[in-house]
Amino acid sequence: MKRLNDFVVKFANVNGSGSASANLLFAKSLFRMGLGVVPKNIFPSNIQGLPTWYEVRVTQAARRARRGGVDVMVAMNPQTYAQDLAEIVEGGYLIYDSSLPRPFPRDDINVLGIPIARMCADAYLNPRERQLFKNVVYVGALTALLDMDFKVVRQAVRDRFKGKAKLVDPNIEALKMGRDYALKNFKCPLPVRVKPGKAPKDRIMITGNEATALGCVYAGATVAAWYPITPSTSVAEAFERHAKKMRLDGDGARRVAVVQAEDELAAIGMVIGAAWNGARAFTATSGPGISLMGEFLGLAYFAEVPFVLINVQRGGPSTGMPTRTQQSDITTCAYASHGDTKHVLLFPGDPKECFELTADAFDLAERLQTPVIVMSDLDLGMNEWVCGPLEWDDARVHDRGKVLDAEALETGPEFQRYGDVDGDAIPYRTLPGTHPSKGAFFTRGSSHDTYAAYTEDGQVNAENLDRLTRKFATAEKLVPKAVIRRSSQTGKLGVINFGSTQAAVREACDLLARDGYKLNAMRLRAFPFGREVAKFAAGHDRIFVVEQNRDGQMRALLITEAGIPAEKLVSVLNYDGMPLTPDWVRGKIAASIESDKSVAAAMQLSVRAM
Amino acid sequence: MTFMKKPNVRHPGLRKNELGLTRRDYEGLLSTLCAGCGHDSISAAIIEACFEMDLPAHRLAKLSGIGCSSKTPTYFLNQSHGFNSVHGRMPSIATGANLANRDLIYLGVSGDGDTASIGLGQFCHAMRRRVNMIYIVENNGTYGLTKGQFSATSDRVSKSKKGEANLFEAIDLCTLAIHLGAGFVARGFSGDKEGLVPLIKAAFHYKGFAFLDIVSPCVTFNDHAASTKSYDYVRAHNEAMDRLDLVPEREEIIAQAEEGKTVTVRMHDGSLMRLHKLDDTYDPRDSESALTTLRKRYSKGQVVTGLLYIDDEDADLHTLLNTTAQPLNAVPMSDLCPGNAQLAKINKSLR
Ligand SMILES: Cc1ncc(C[n+]2csc(CCOP(=O)(O)OP(=O)(O)O)c2C)c(N)n1
Ligand code: SF4
Ligand SMILES: [Mg+2]
Numbered sequence: 001m002k003r004l005n006d007f008v009v010k011f012a013n014v015n016g017s018g019s020a021s022a023n024l025l026f027a028k029s030l031f032r033m034g035l036g037v038v039p040k041n042i043f044p045s046n047i048q049g050l051p052t053w054y055e056v057r058v059t060q061a062a063r064r065a066r067r068g069g070v071d072v073m074v075a076m077n078p079q080t081y082a083q084d085l086a087e088i089v090e091g092g093y094l095i096y097d098s099s100l101p102r103p104f105p106r107d108d109i110n111v112l113g114i115p116i117a118r119m120c121a122d123a124y125l126n127p128r129e130r131q132l133f134k135n136v137v138y139v140g141a142l143t144a145l146l147d148m149d150f151k152v153v154r155q156a157v158r159d160r161f162k163g164k165a166k167l168v169d170p171n172i173e174a175l176k177m178g179r180d181y182a183l184k185n186f187k188c189p190l191p192v193r194v195k196p197g198k199a200p201k202d203r204i205m206i207t208g209n210e211a212t213a214l215g216c217v218y219a220g221a222t223v224a225a226w227y228p229i230t231p232s233t234s235v236a237e238a239f240e241r242h243a244k245k246m247r248l249d250g251d252g253a254r255r256v257a258v259v260q261a262e263d264e265l266a267a268i269g270m271v272i273g274a275a276w277n278g279a280r281a282f283t284a285t286s287g288p289g290i291s292l293m294g295e296f297l298g299l300a301y302f303a304e305v306p307f308v309l310i311n312v313q314r315g316g317p318s319t320g321m322p323t324r325t326q327q328s329d330i331t332t333c334a335y336a337s338h339g340d341t342k343h344v345l346l347f348p349g350d351p352k353e354c355f356e357l358t359a360d361a362f363d364l365a366e367r368l369q370t371p372v373i374v375m376s377d378l379d380l381g382m383n384e385w386v387c388g389p390l391e392w393d394d395a396r397v398h399d400r401g402k403v404l405d406a407e408a409l410e411t412g413p414e415f416q417r418y419g420d421v422d423g424d425a426i427p428y429r430t431l432p433g434t435h436p437s438k439g440a441f442f443t444r445g446s447s448h449d450t451y452a453a454y455t456e457d458g459q460v461n462a463e464n465l466d467r468l469t470r471k472f473a474t475a476e477k478l479v480p481k482a483v484i485r486r487s488s489q490t491g492k493l494g495v496i497n498f499g500s501t502q503a504a505v506r507e508a509c510d511l512l513a514r515d516g517y518k519l520n521a522m523r524l525r526a527f528p529f530g531r532e533v534a535k536f537a538a539g540h541d542r543i544f545v546v547e548q549n550r551d552g553q554m555r556a557l558l559i560t561e562a563g564i565p566a567e568k569l570v571s572v573l574n575y576d577g578m579p580l581t582p583d584w585v586r587g588k589i590a591a592s593i594e595s596d597k598s599v600a601a602a603m604q605l606s607v608r609a610m
Numbered sequence: 611m612t613f614m615k616k617p618n619v620r621h622p623g624l625r626k627n628e629l630g631l632t633r634r635d636y637e638g639l640l641s642t643l644c645a646g647c648g649h650d651s652i653s654a655a656i657i658e659a660c661f662e663m664d665l666p667a668h669r670l671a672k673l674s675g676i677g678c679s680s681k682t683p684t685y686f687l688n689q690s691h692g693f694n695s696v697h698g699r700m701p702s703i704a705t706g707a708n709l710a711n712r713d714l715i716y717l718g719v720s721g722d723g724d725t726a727s728i729g730l731g732q733f734c735h736a737m738r739r740r741v742n743m744i745y746i747v748e749n750n751g752t753y754g755l756t757k758g759q760f761s762a763t764s765d766r767v768s769k770s771k772k773g774e775a776n777l778f779e780a781i782d783l784c785t786l787a788i789h790l791g792a793g794f795v796a797r798g799f800s801g802d803k804e805g806l807v808p809l810i811k812a813a814f815h816y817k818g819f820a821f822l823d824i825v826s827p828c829v830t831f832n833d834h835a836a837s838t839k840s841y842d843y844v845r846a847h848n849e850a851m852d853r854l855d856l857v858p859e860r861e862e863i864i865a866q867a868e869e870g871k872t873v874t875v876r877m878h879d880g881s882l883m884r885l886h887k888l889d890d891t892y893d894p895r896d897s898e899s900a901l902t903t904l905r906k907r908y909s910k911g912q913v914v915t916g917l918l919y920i921d922d923e924d925a926d927l928h929t930l931l932n933t934t935a936q937p938l939n940a941v942p943m944s945d946l947c948p949g950n951a952q953l954a955k956i957n958k959s960l961r
Contacts, residue, residue, distance in 0.1 A: 454684070
């Protein structure tokens with residue numbers, strides 16, 4: 001088996017054993033060598049003791065999806081040894097700790113034993129060091145086996161421990177220990193190996209949550225309230241970390257307030273209070289938190305309070321699979337809360353878009369005076385992704401929406417909080433404290449007239465609800481457009497997807513094209529759907545909707561909200577909690593096409609027409 | 611109905627305050643509560659206090675949850691922004707609003723159902739965070755708006771209008787407030803306007819979480835003979851602990867108070883509060899003594915009123931979070947958005 005710059009390495013570890021840092025070092029070094037890397041952390045809902053895996057696909061620079069299959073397995077966890085062994089592809093490699101004897105029930109793989117525990121026991125006295133450096137030793141061995149540039153790895157260690165100089169040398173020593181062992185005992189490099197790639201120099205490696213947090217900083221968010229929950233916690237934590245550095249006034253005081261609330265109800269309440277009072281505010285949560293926030297989301301929709309909610313989706317229902325990925329909050333978020341409610345949703349496809357769409361979310365929220373929900377997920381949020389650099393246009397003006405100041409109140413027409421003055425159904429608002437005698441109003445979740453006064457007049461309430469519907473139509477024009485990628489001008493087959501599945505779907509389309517199935521792809525980026533969505537559907541006979549939930553939630557939304565005929569939309573559903581692989585998507589779509597004779601016939605026609 | 615505006619009749623003879631405003635200017639829409647409801651007396655006391663303090667009403671935000679009591683912010687301070695939020699969640703709205711603009715005054719109004727049941731958690735956490743606000747519970751021992759169910763502040767010995775016994779222990783909100791870090795804790799009675807107005811004023815002068823538990827009889831569902839939150843019961847069992855005098859910063863103190871009987875507290879805004887103790891067995895600056903007094907008097911069936919506890923710690927939530935002096939909602943975007951050069955540095959650290 002020969003594989004150059006195209007293979008999967010998987011590390012099987014025990015949670016809490018310090019492997020994360022070494023595994024990231026491995027991925028980062030390959031990234032710095034100009035290669036495409038797709039790292040996935042497959043971790044348990046546990047702090048210490050349960051199995052955890054880290055998988056790195058090494059690939060050409062443009063690829064960003066998980067591949068599946070394992071070429072090189074580093075099996076460091078006795079609990080999962082049998083399972084890990086079985087996962088290796090024929091002709092692949094097993095690297096294991098040979099300090100203790102192990103069975104090898106397979107003879108179609110190559111086995112490389114390194115007495116890692118024994119080496120560390122000899123080299124270190126402190127038990128914690130003996131454990132931690134085991135991880136560094138196997139990375140060291142891999143540098144030789146895979147022919148990695150050791151200078152790059154060494155530099156990555158130095159950068160990793162910047163400011164903790166004491167840790168640099170011991171880590172490099174441990175790397176060398178593993179590397180030397182491999183050089184002495186195995187024929188290095190293996191036929192599975194790397195050589196420096198030519199990826200663009202400006203790429204970055206970042207998690208979606210980190211990029212989302214930066215989006216909040218750049219959008220000018222000043223109030224964040226949150227309650228810890230995987231996988232959204234790192235959004236709030238990263239926001240606080242960055243804001244503490246970048247938001248200091250001359251006296252060292254902070255131009256930001258971050259509150260860890262007592263629960264998600266309080267978190268969203270604080271955010272609504274702050275937003276009502278004119279600050280840009282956000283909260284970040286996941287599934288169970290979304291459920292708790294329902295009542296307040298309805299209030300903010302009806303009282304028209306603008307704020308941003310980051311939903312990093314995880315496996316549901318209920319507590320579900322807290323450390324696995326899904327896209328199963330689509331319906332809940334689109335219609336969160338009782339009564340007729342609808343919310344603006346944004347779907348970033350990679351961390352760069354997490355940054356951009358989060359910043360846009362604040363502008364949209366204030367322009368539309370409504371909550372905007374950024375729909376990320378665990379795969380996007382918590383895994384490192386390689387993407388283009390984050391960019392900010394310094395000429396950009398934050399859109400603060402329709403807010404009347406004292407002068408406008410003084411000179412303008414009589415203030416009506418919920419009047420449709422401009423014909424776009426978006427009313428004007430005022431902030432508390434603006435004017436001594438003009439512009440005060442009473443925000444409420446009960447039915448109200450255009451002056452915000454309580455009313456039990458059903459007609460007046462219905463008119464207000466109708467205005468909110470028209471406001472949603474305005475939203476349709478303002479939200480980011482779907483991205484369409486055509487592989488054929490005449491083909492009648494399409495695929496629709498959104499969010500983190502982008503990487504797999506894109507690669508799957510390339511694979512399908514190679515097999516003769518040319519699909520046009522549309523990646524949704526927002527709800528409400530823009531005109532382009534229905535138009536795309538009208539131009540195609542059969543459209544595969546790829547999503548990570550059981551019930552085809554986006555498909556249902558496309559049918560009810562974009563009016564796309566149900567028979568055109570074929571669900572391709574995955575809900576095992578793992579990031580999609582291109583191969584799986586390709587297989588599902590190809591099988592569906594094959595089995596559908598009429599579609600095959602339509603394809604024939606379109607092929608002939610080309 | 612609530613949306614009825616009061617007739618705007620000017621009475622030239624009405625007294626004006628320093629802002630040139632009359633008491634009328636501090637009113638709200640016509641109340642839709644039952645005639646005689648204690649909550650209306652509290653609204654009147656708030657209006658009186660704000661008028662006398664020359665308060666610029668637009669610098670105050672009035673916030674509430676859901677209930678008859680939570681409706682009342684519509685009935686006072688028409689020039690203030692108001693926020694009638696959802697049931698039990700006013701504390702989080704107030705916390706967020708306060709974070710966004712530390713320069714306004716925040717007046718939260720809630721009920722005993724809103725605070726002691728559905729909102730108990732948020733109430734506790736707003737206190738421990740020392741949110742700078744005035745928090746009033748209009749305590750009638752019942753759910754007025756949903757027609758007379760027991761609330762968590764109903765005393766165990768109290769009975770419903772239909773004569774049902776209350777099975778569960780009452781939550782004493784003042785005790786809870788002292789335990790959880792409210793720096794100003796007082797109890798008032800809606801039937802005692804003379805006592806109430808100074809308490810409300812003092813709460814406005816306090817920086818930090820000022821809690822006022824105001825017993826406010828529900829004439830429709832909880833004013834009967836077997837109720838411990840009726841006008842008659844509270845009048846018969848009310849024990850005033852002290853009488854308050856507020857001396858604004860600009861006025862001199864003339865009379866020297868009687869030694870031992872009077873406690874003078876300097877408020878954070880410079881004004882002085884003089885507390886004439888009617889019971890000298892306790893010291894309102896000592897939380898232990900306040901708690902003991904509350905418990906002892908309660909077991910005797912008494913309803914103690916007055917300023918029960920005050921601390922002089924100067925730290926509110928903003929102090930604790932070290933936020934900038936400028937209100938966060940007024941910081942210009944140029945000071946909030948770090949710009950592309952900074953982003954380039956961040957990109958570099960991610961390579
Ligand atoms: C989530 C929710 N549950 C229940 C209600 C119904 N509800 C409205 S007011 C109220 C009780 C109010 O009691 P209290 O706060 O004591 O106010 P009061 O009317 O006695 O002044 C209830 C249960 C609601 N509005 N929201
Ligand atoms: S029901 Fe009770 S609390 Fe409500 S308005 Fe009537 S008297 Fe007041
Ligand atoms: Mg009540």
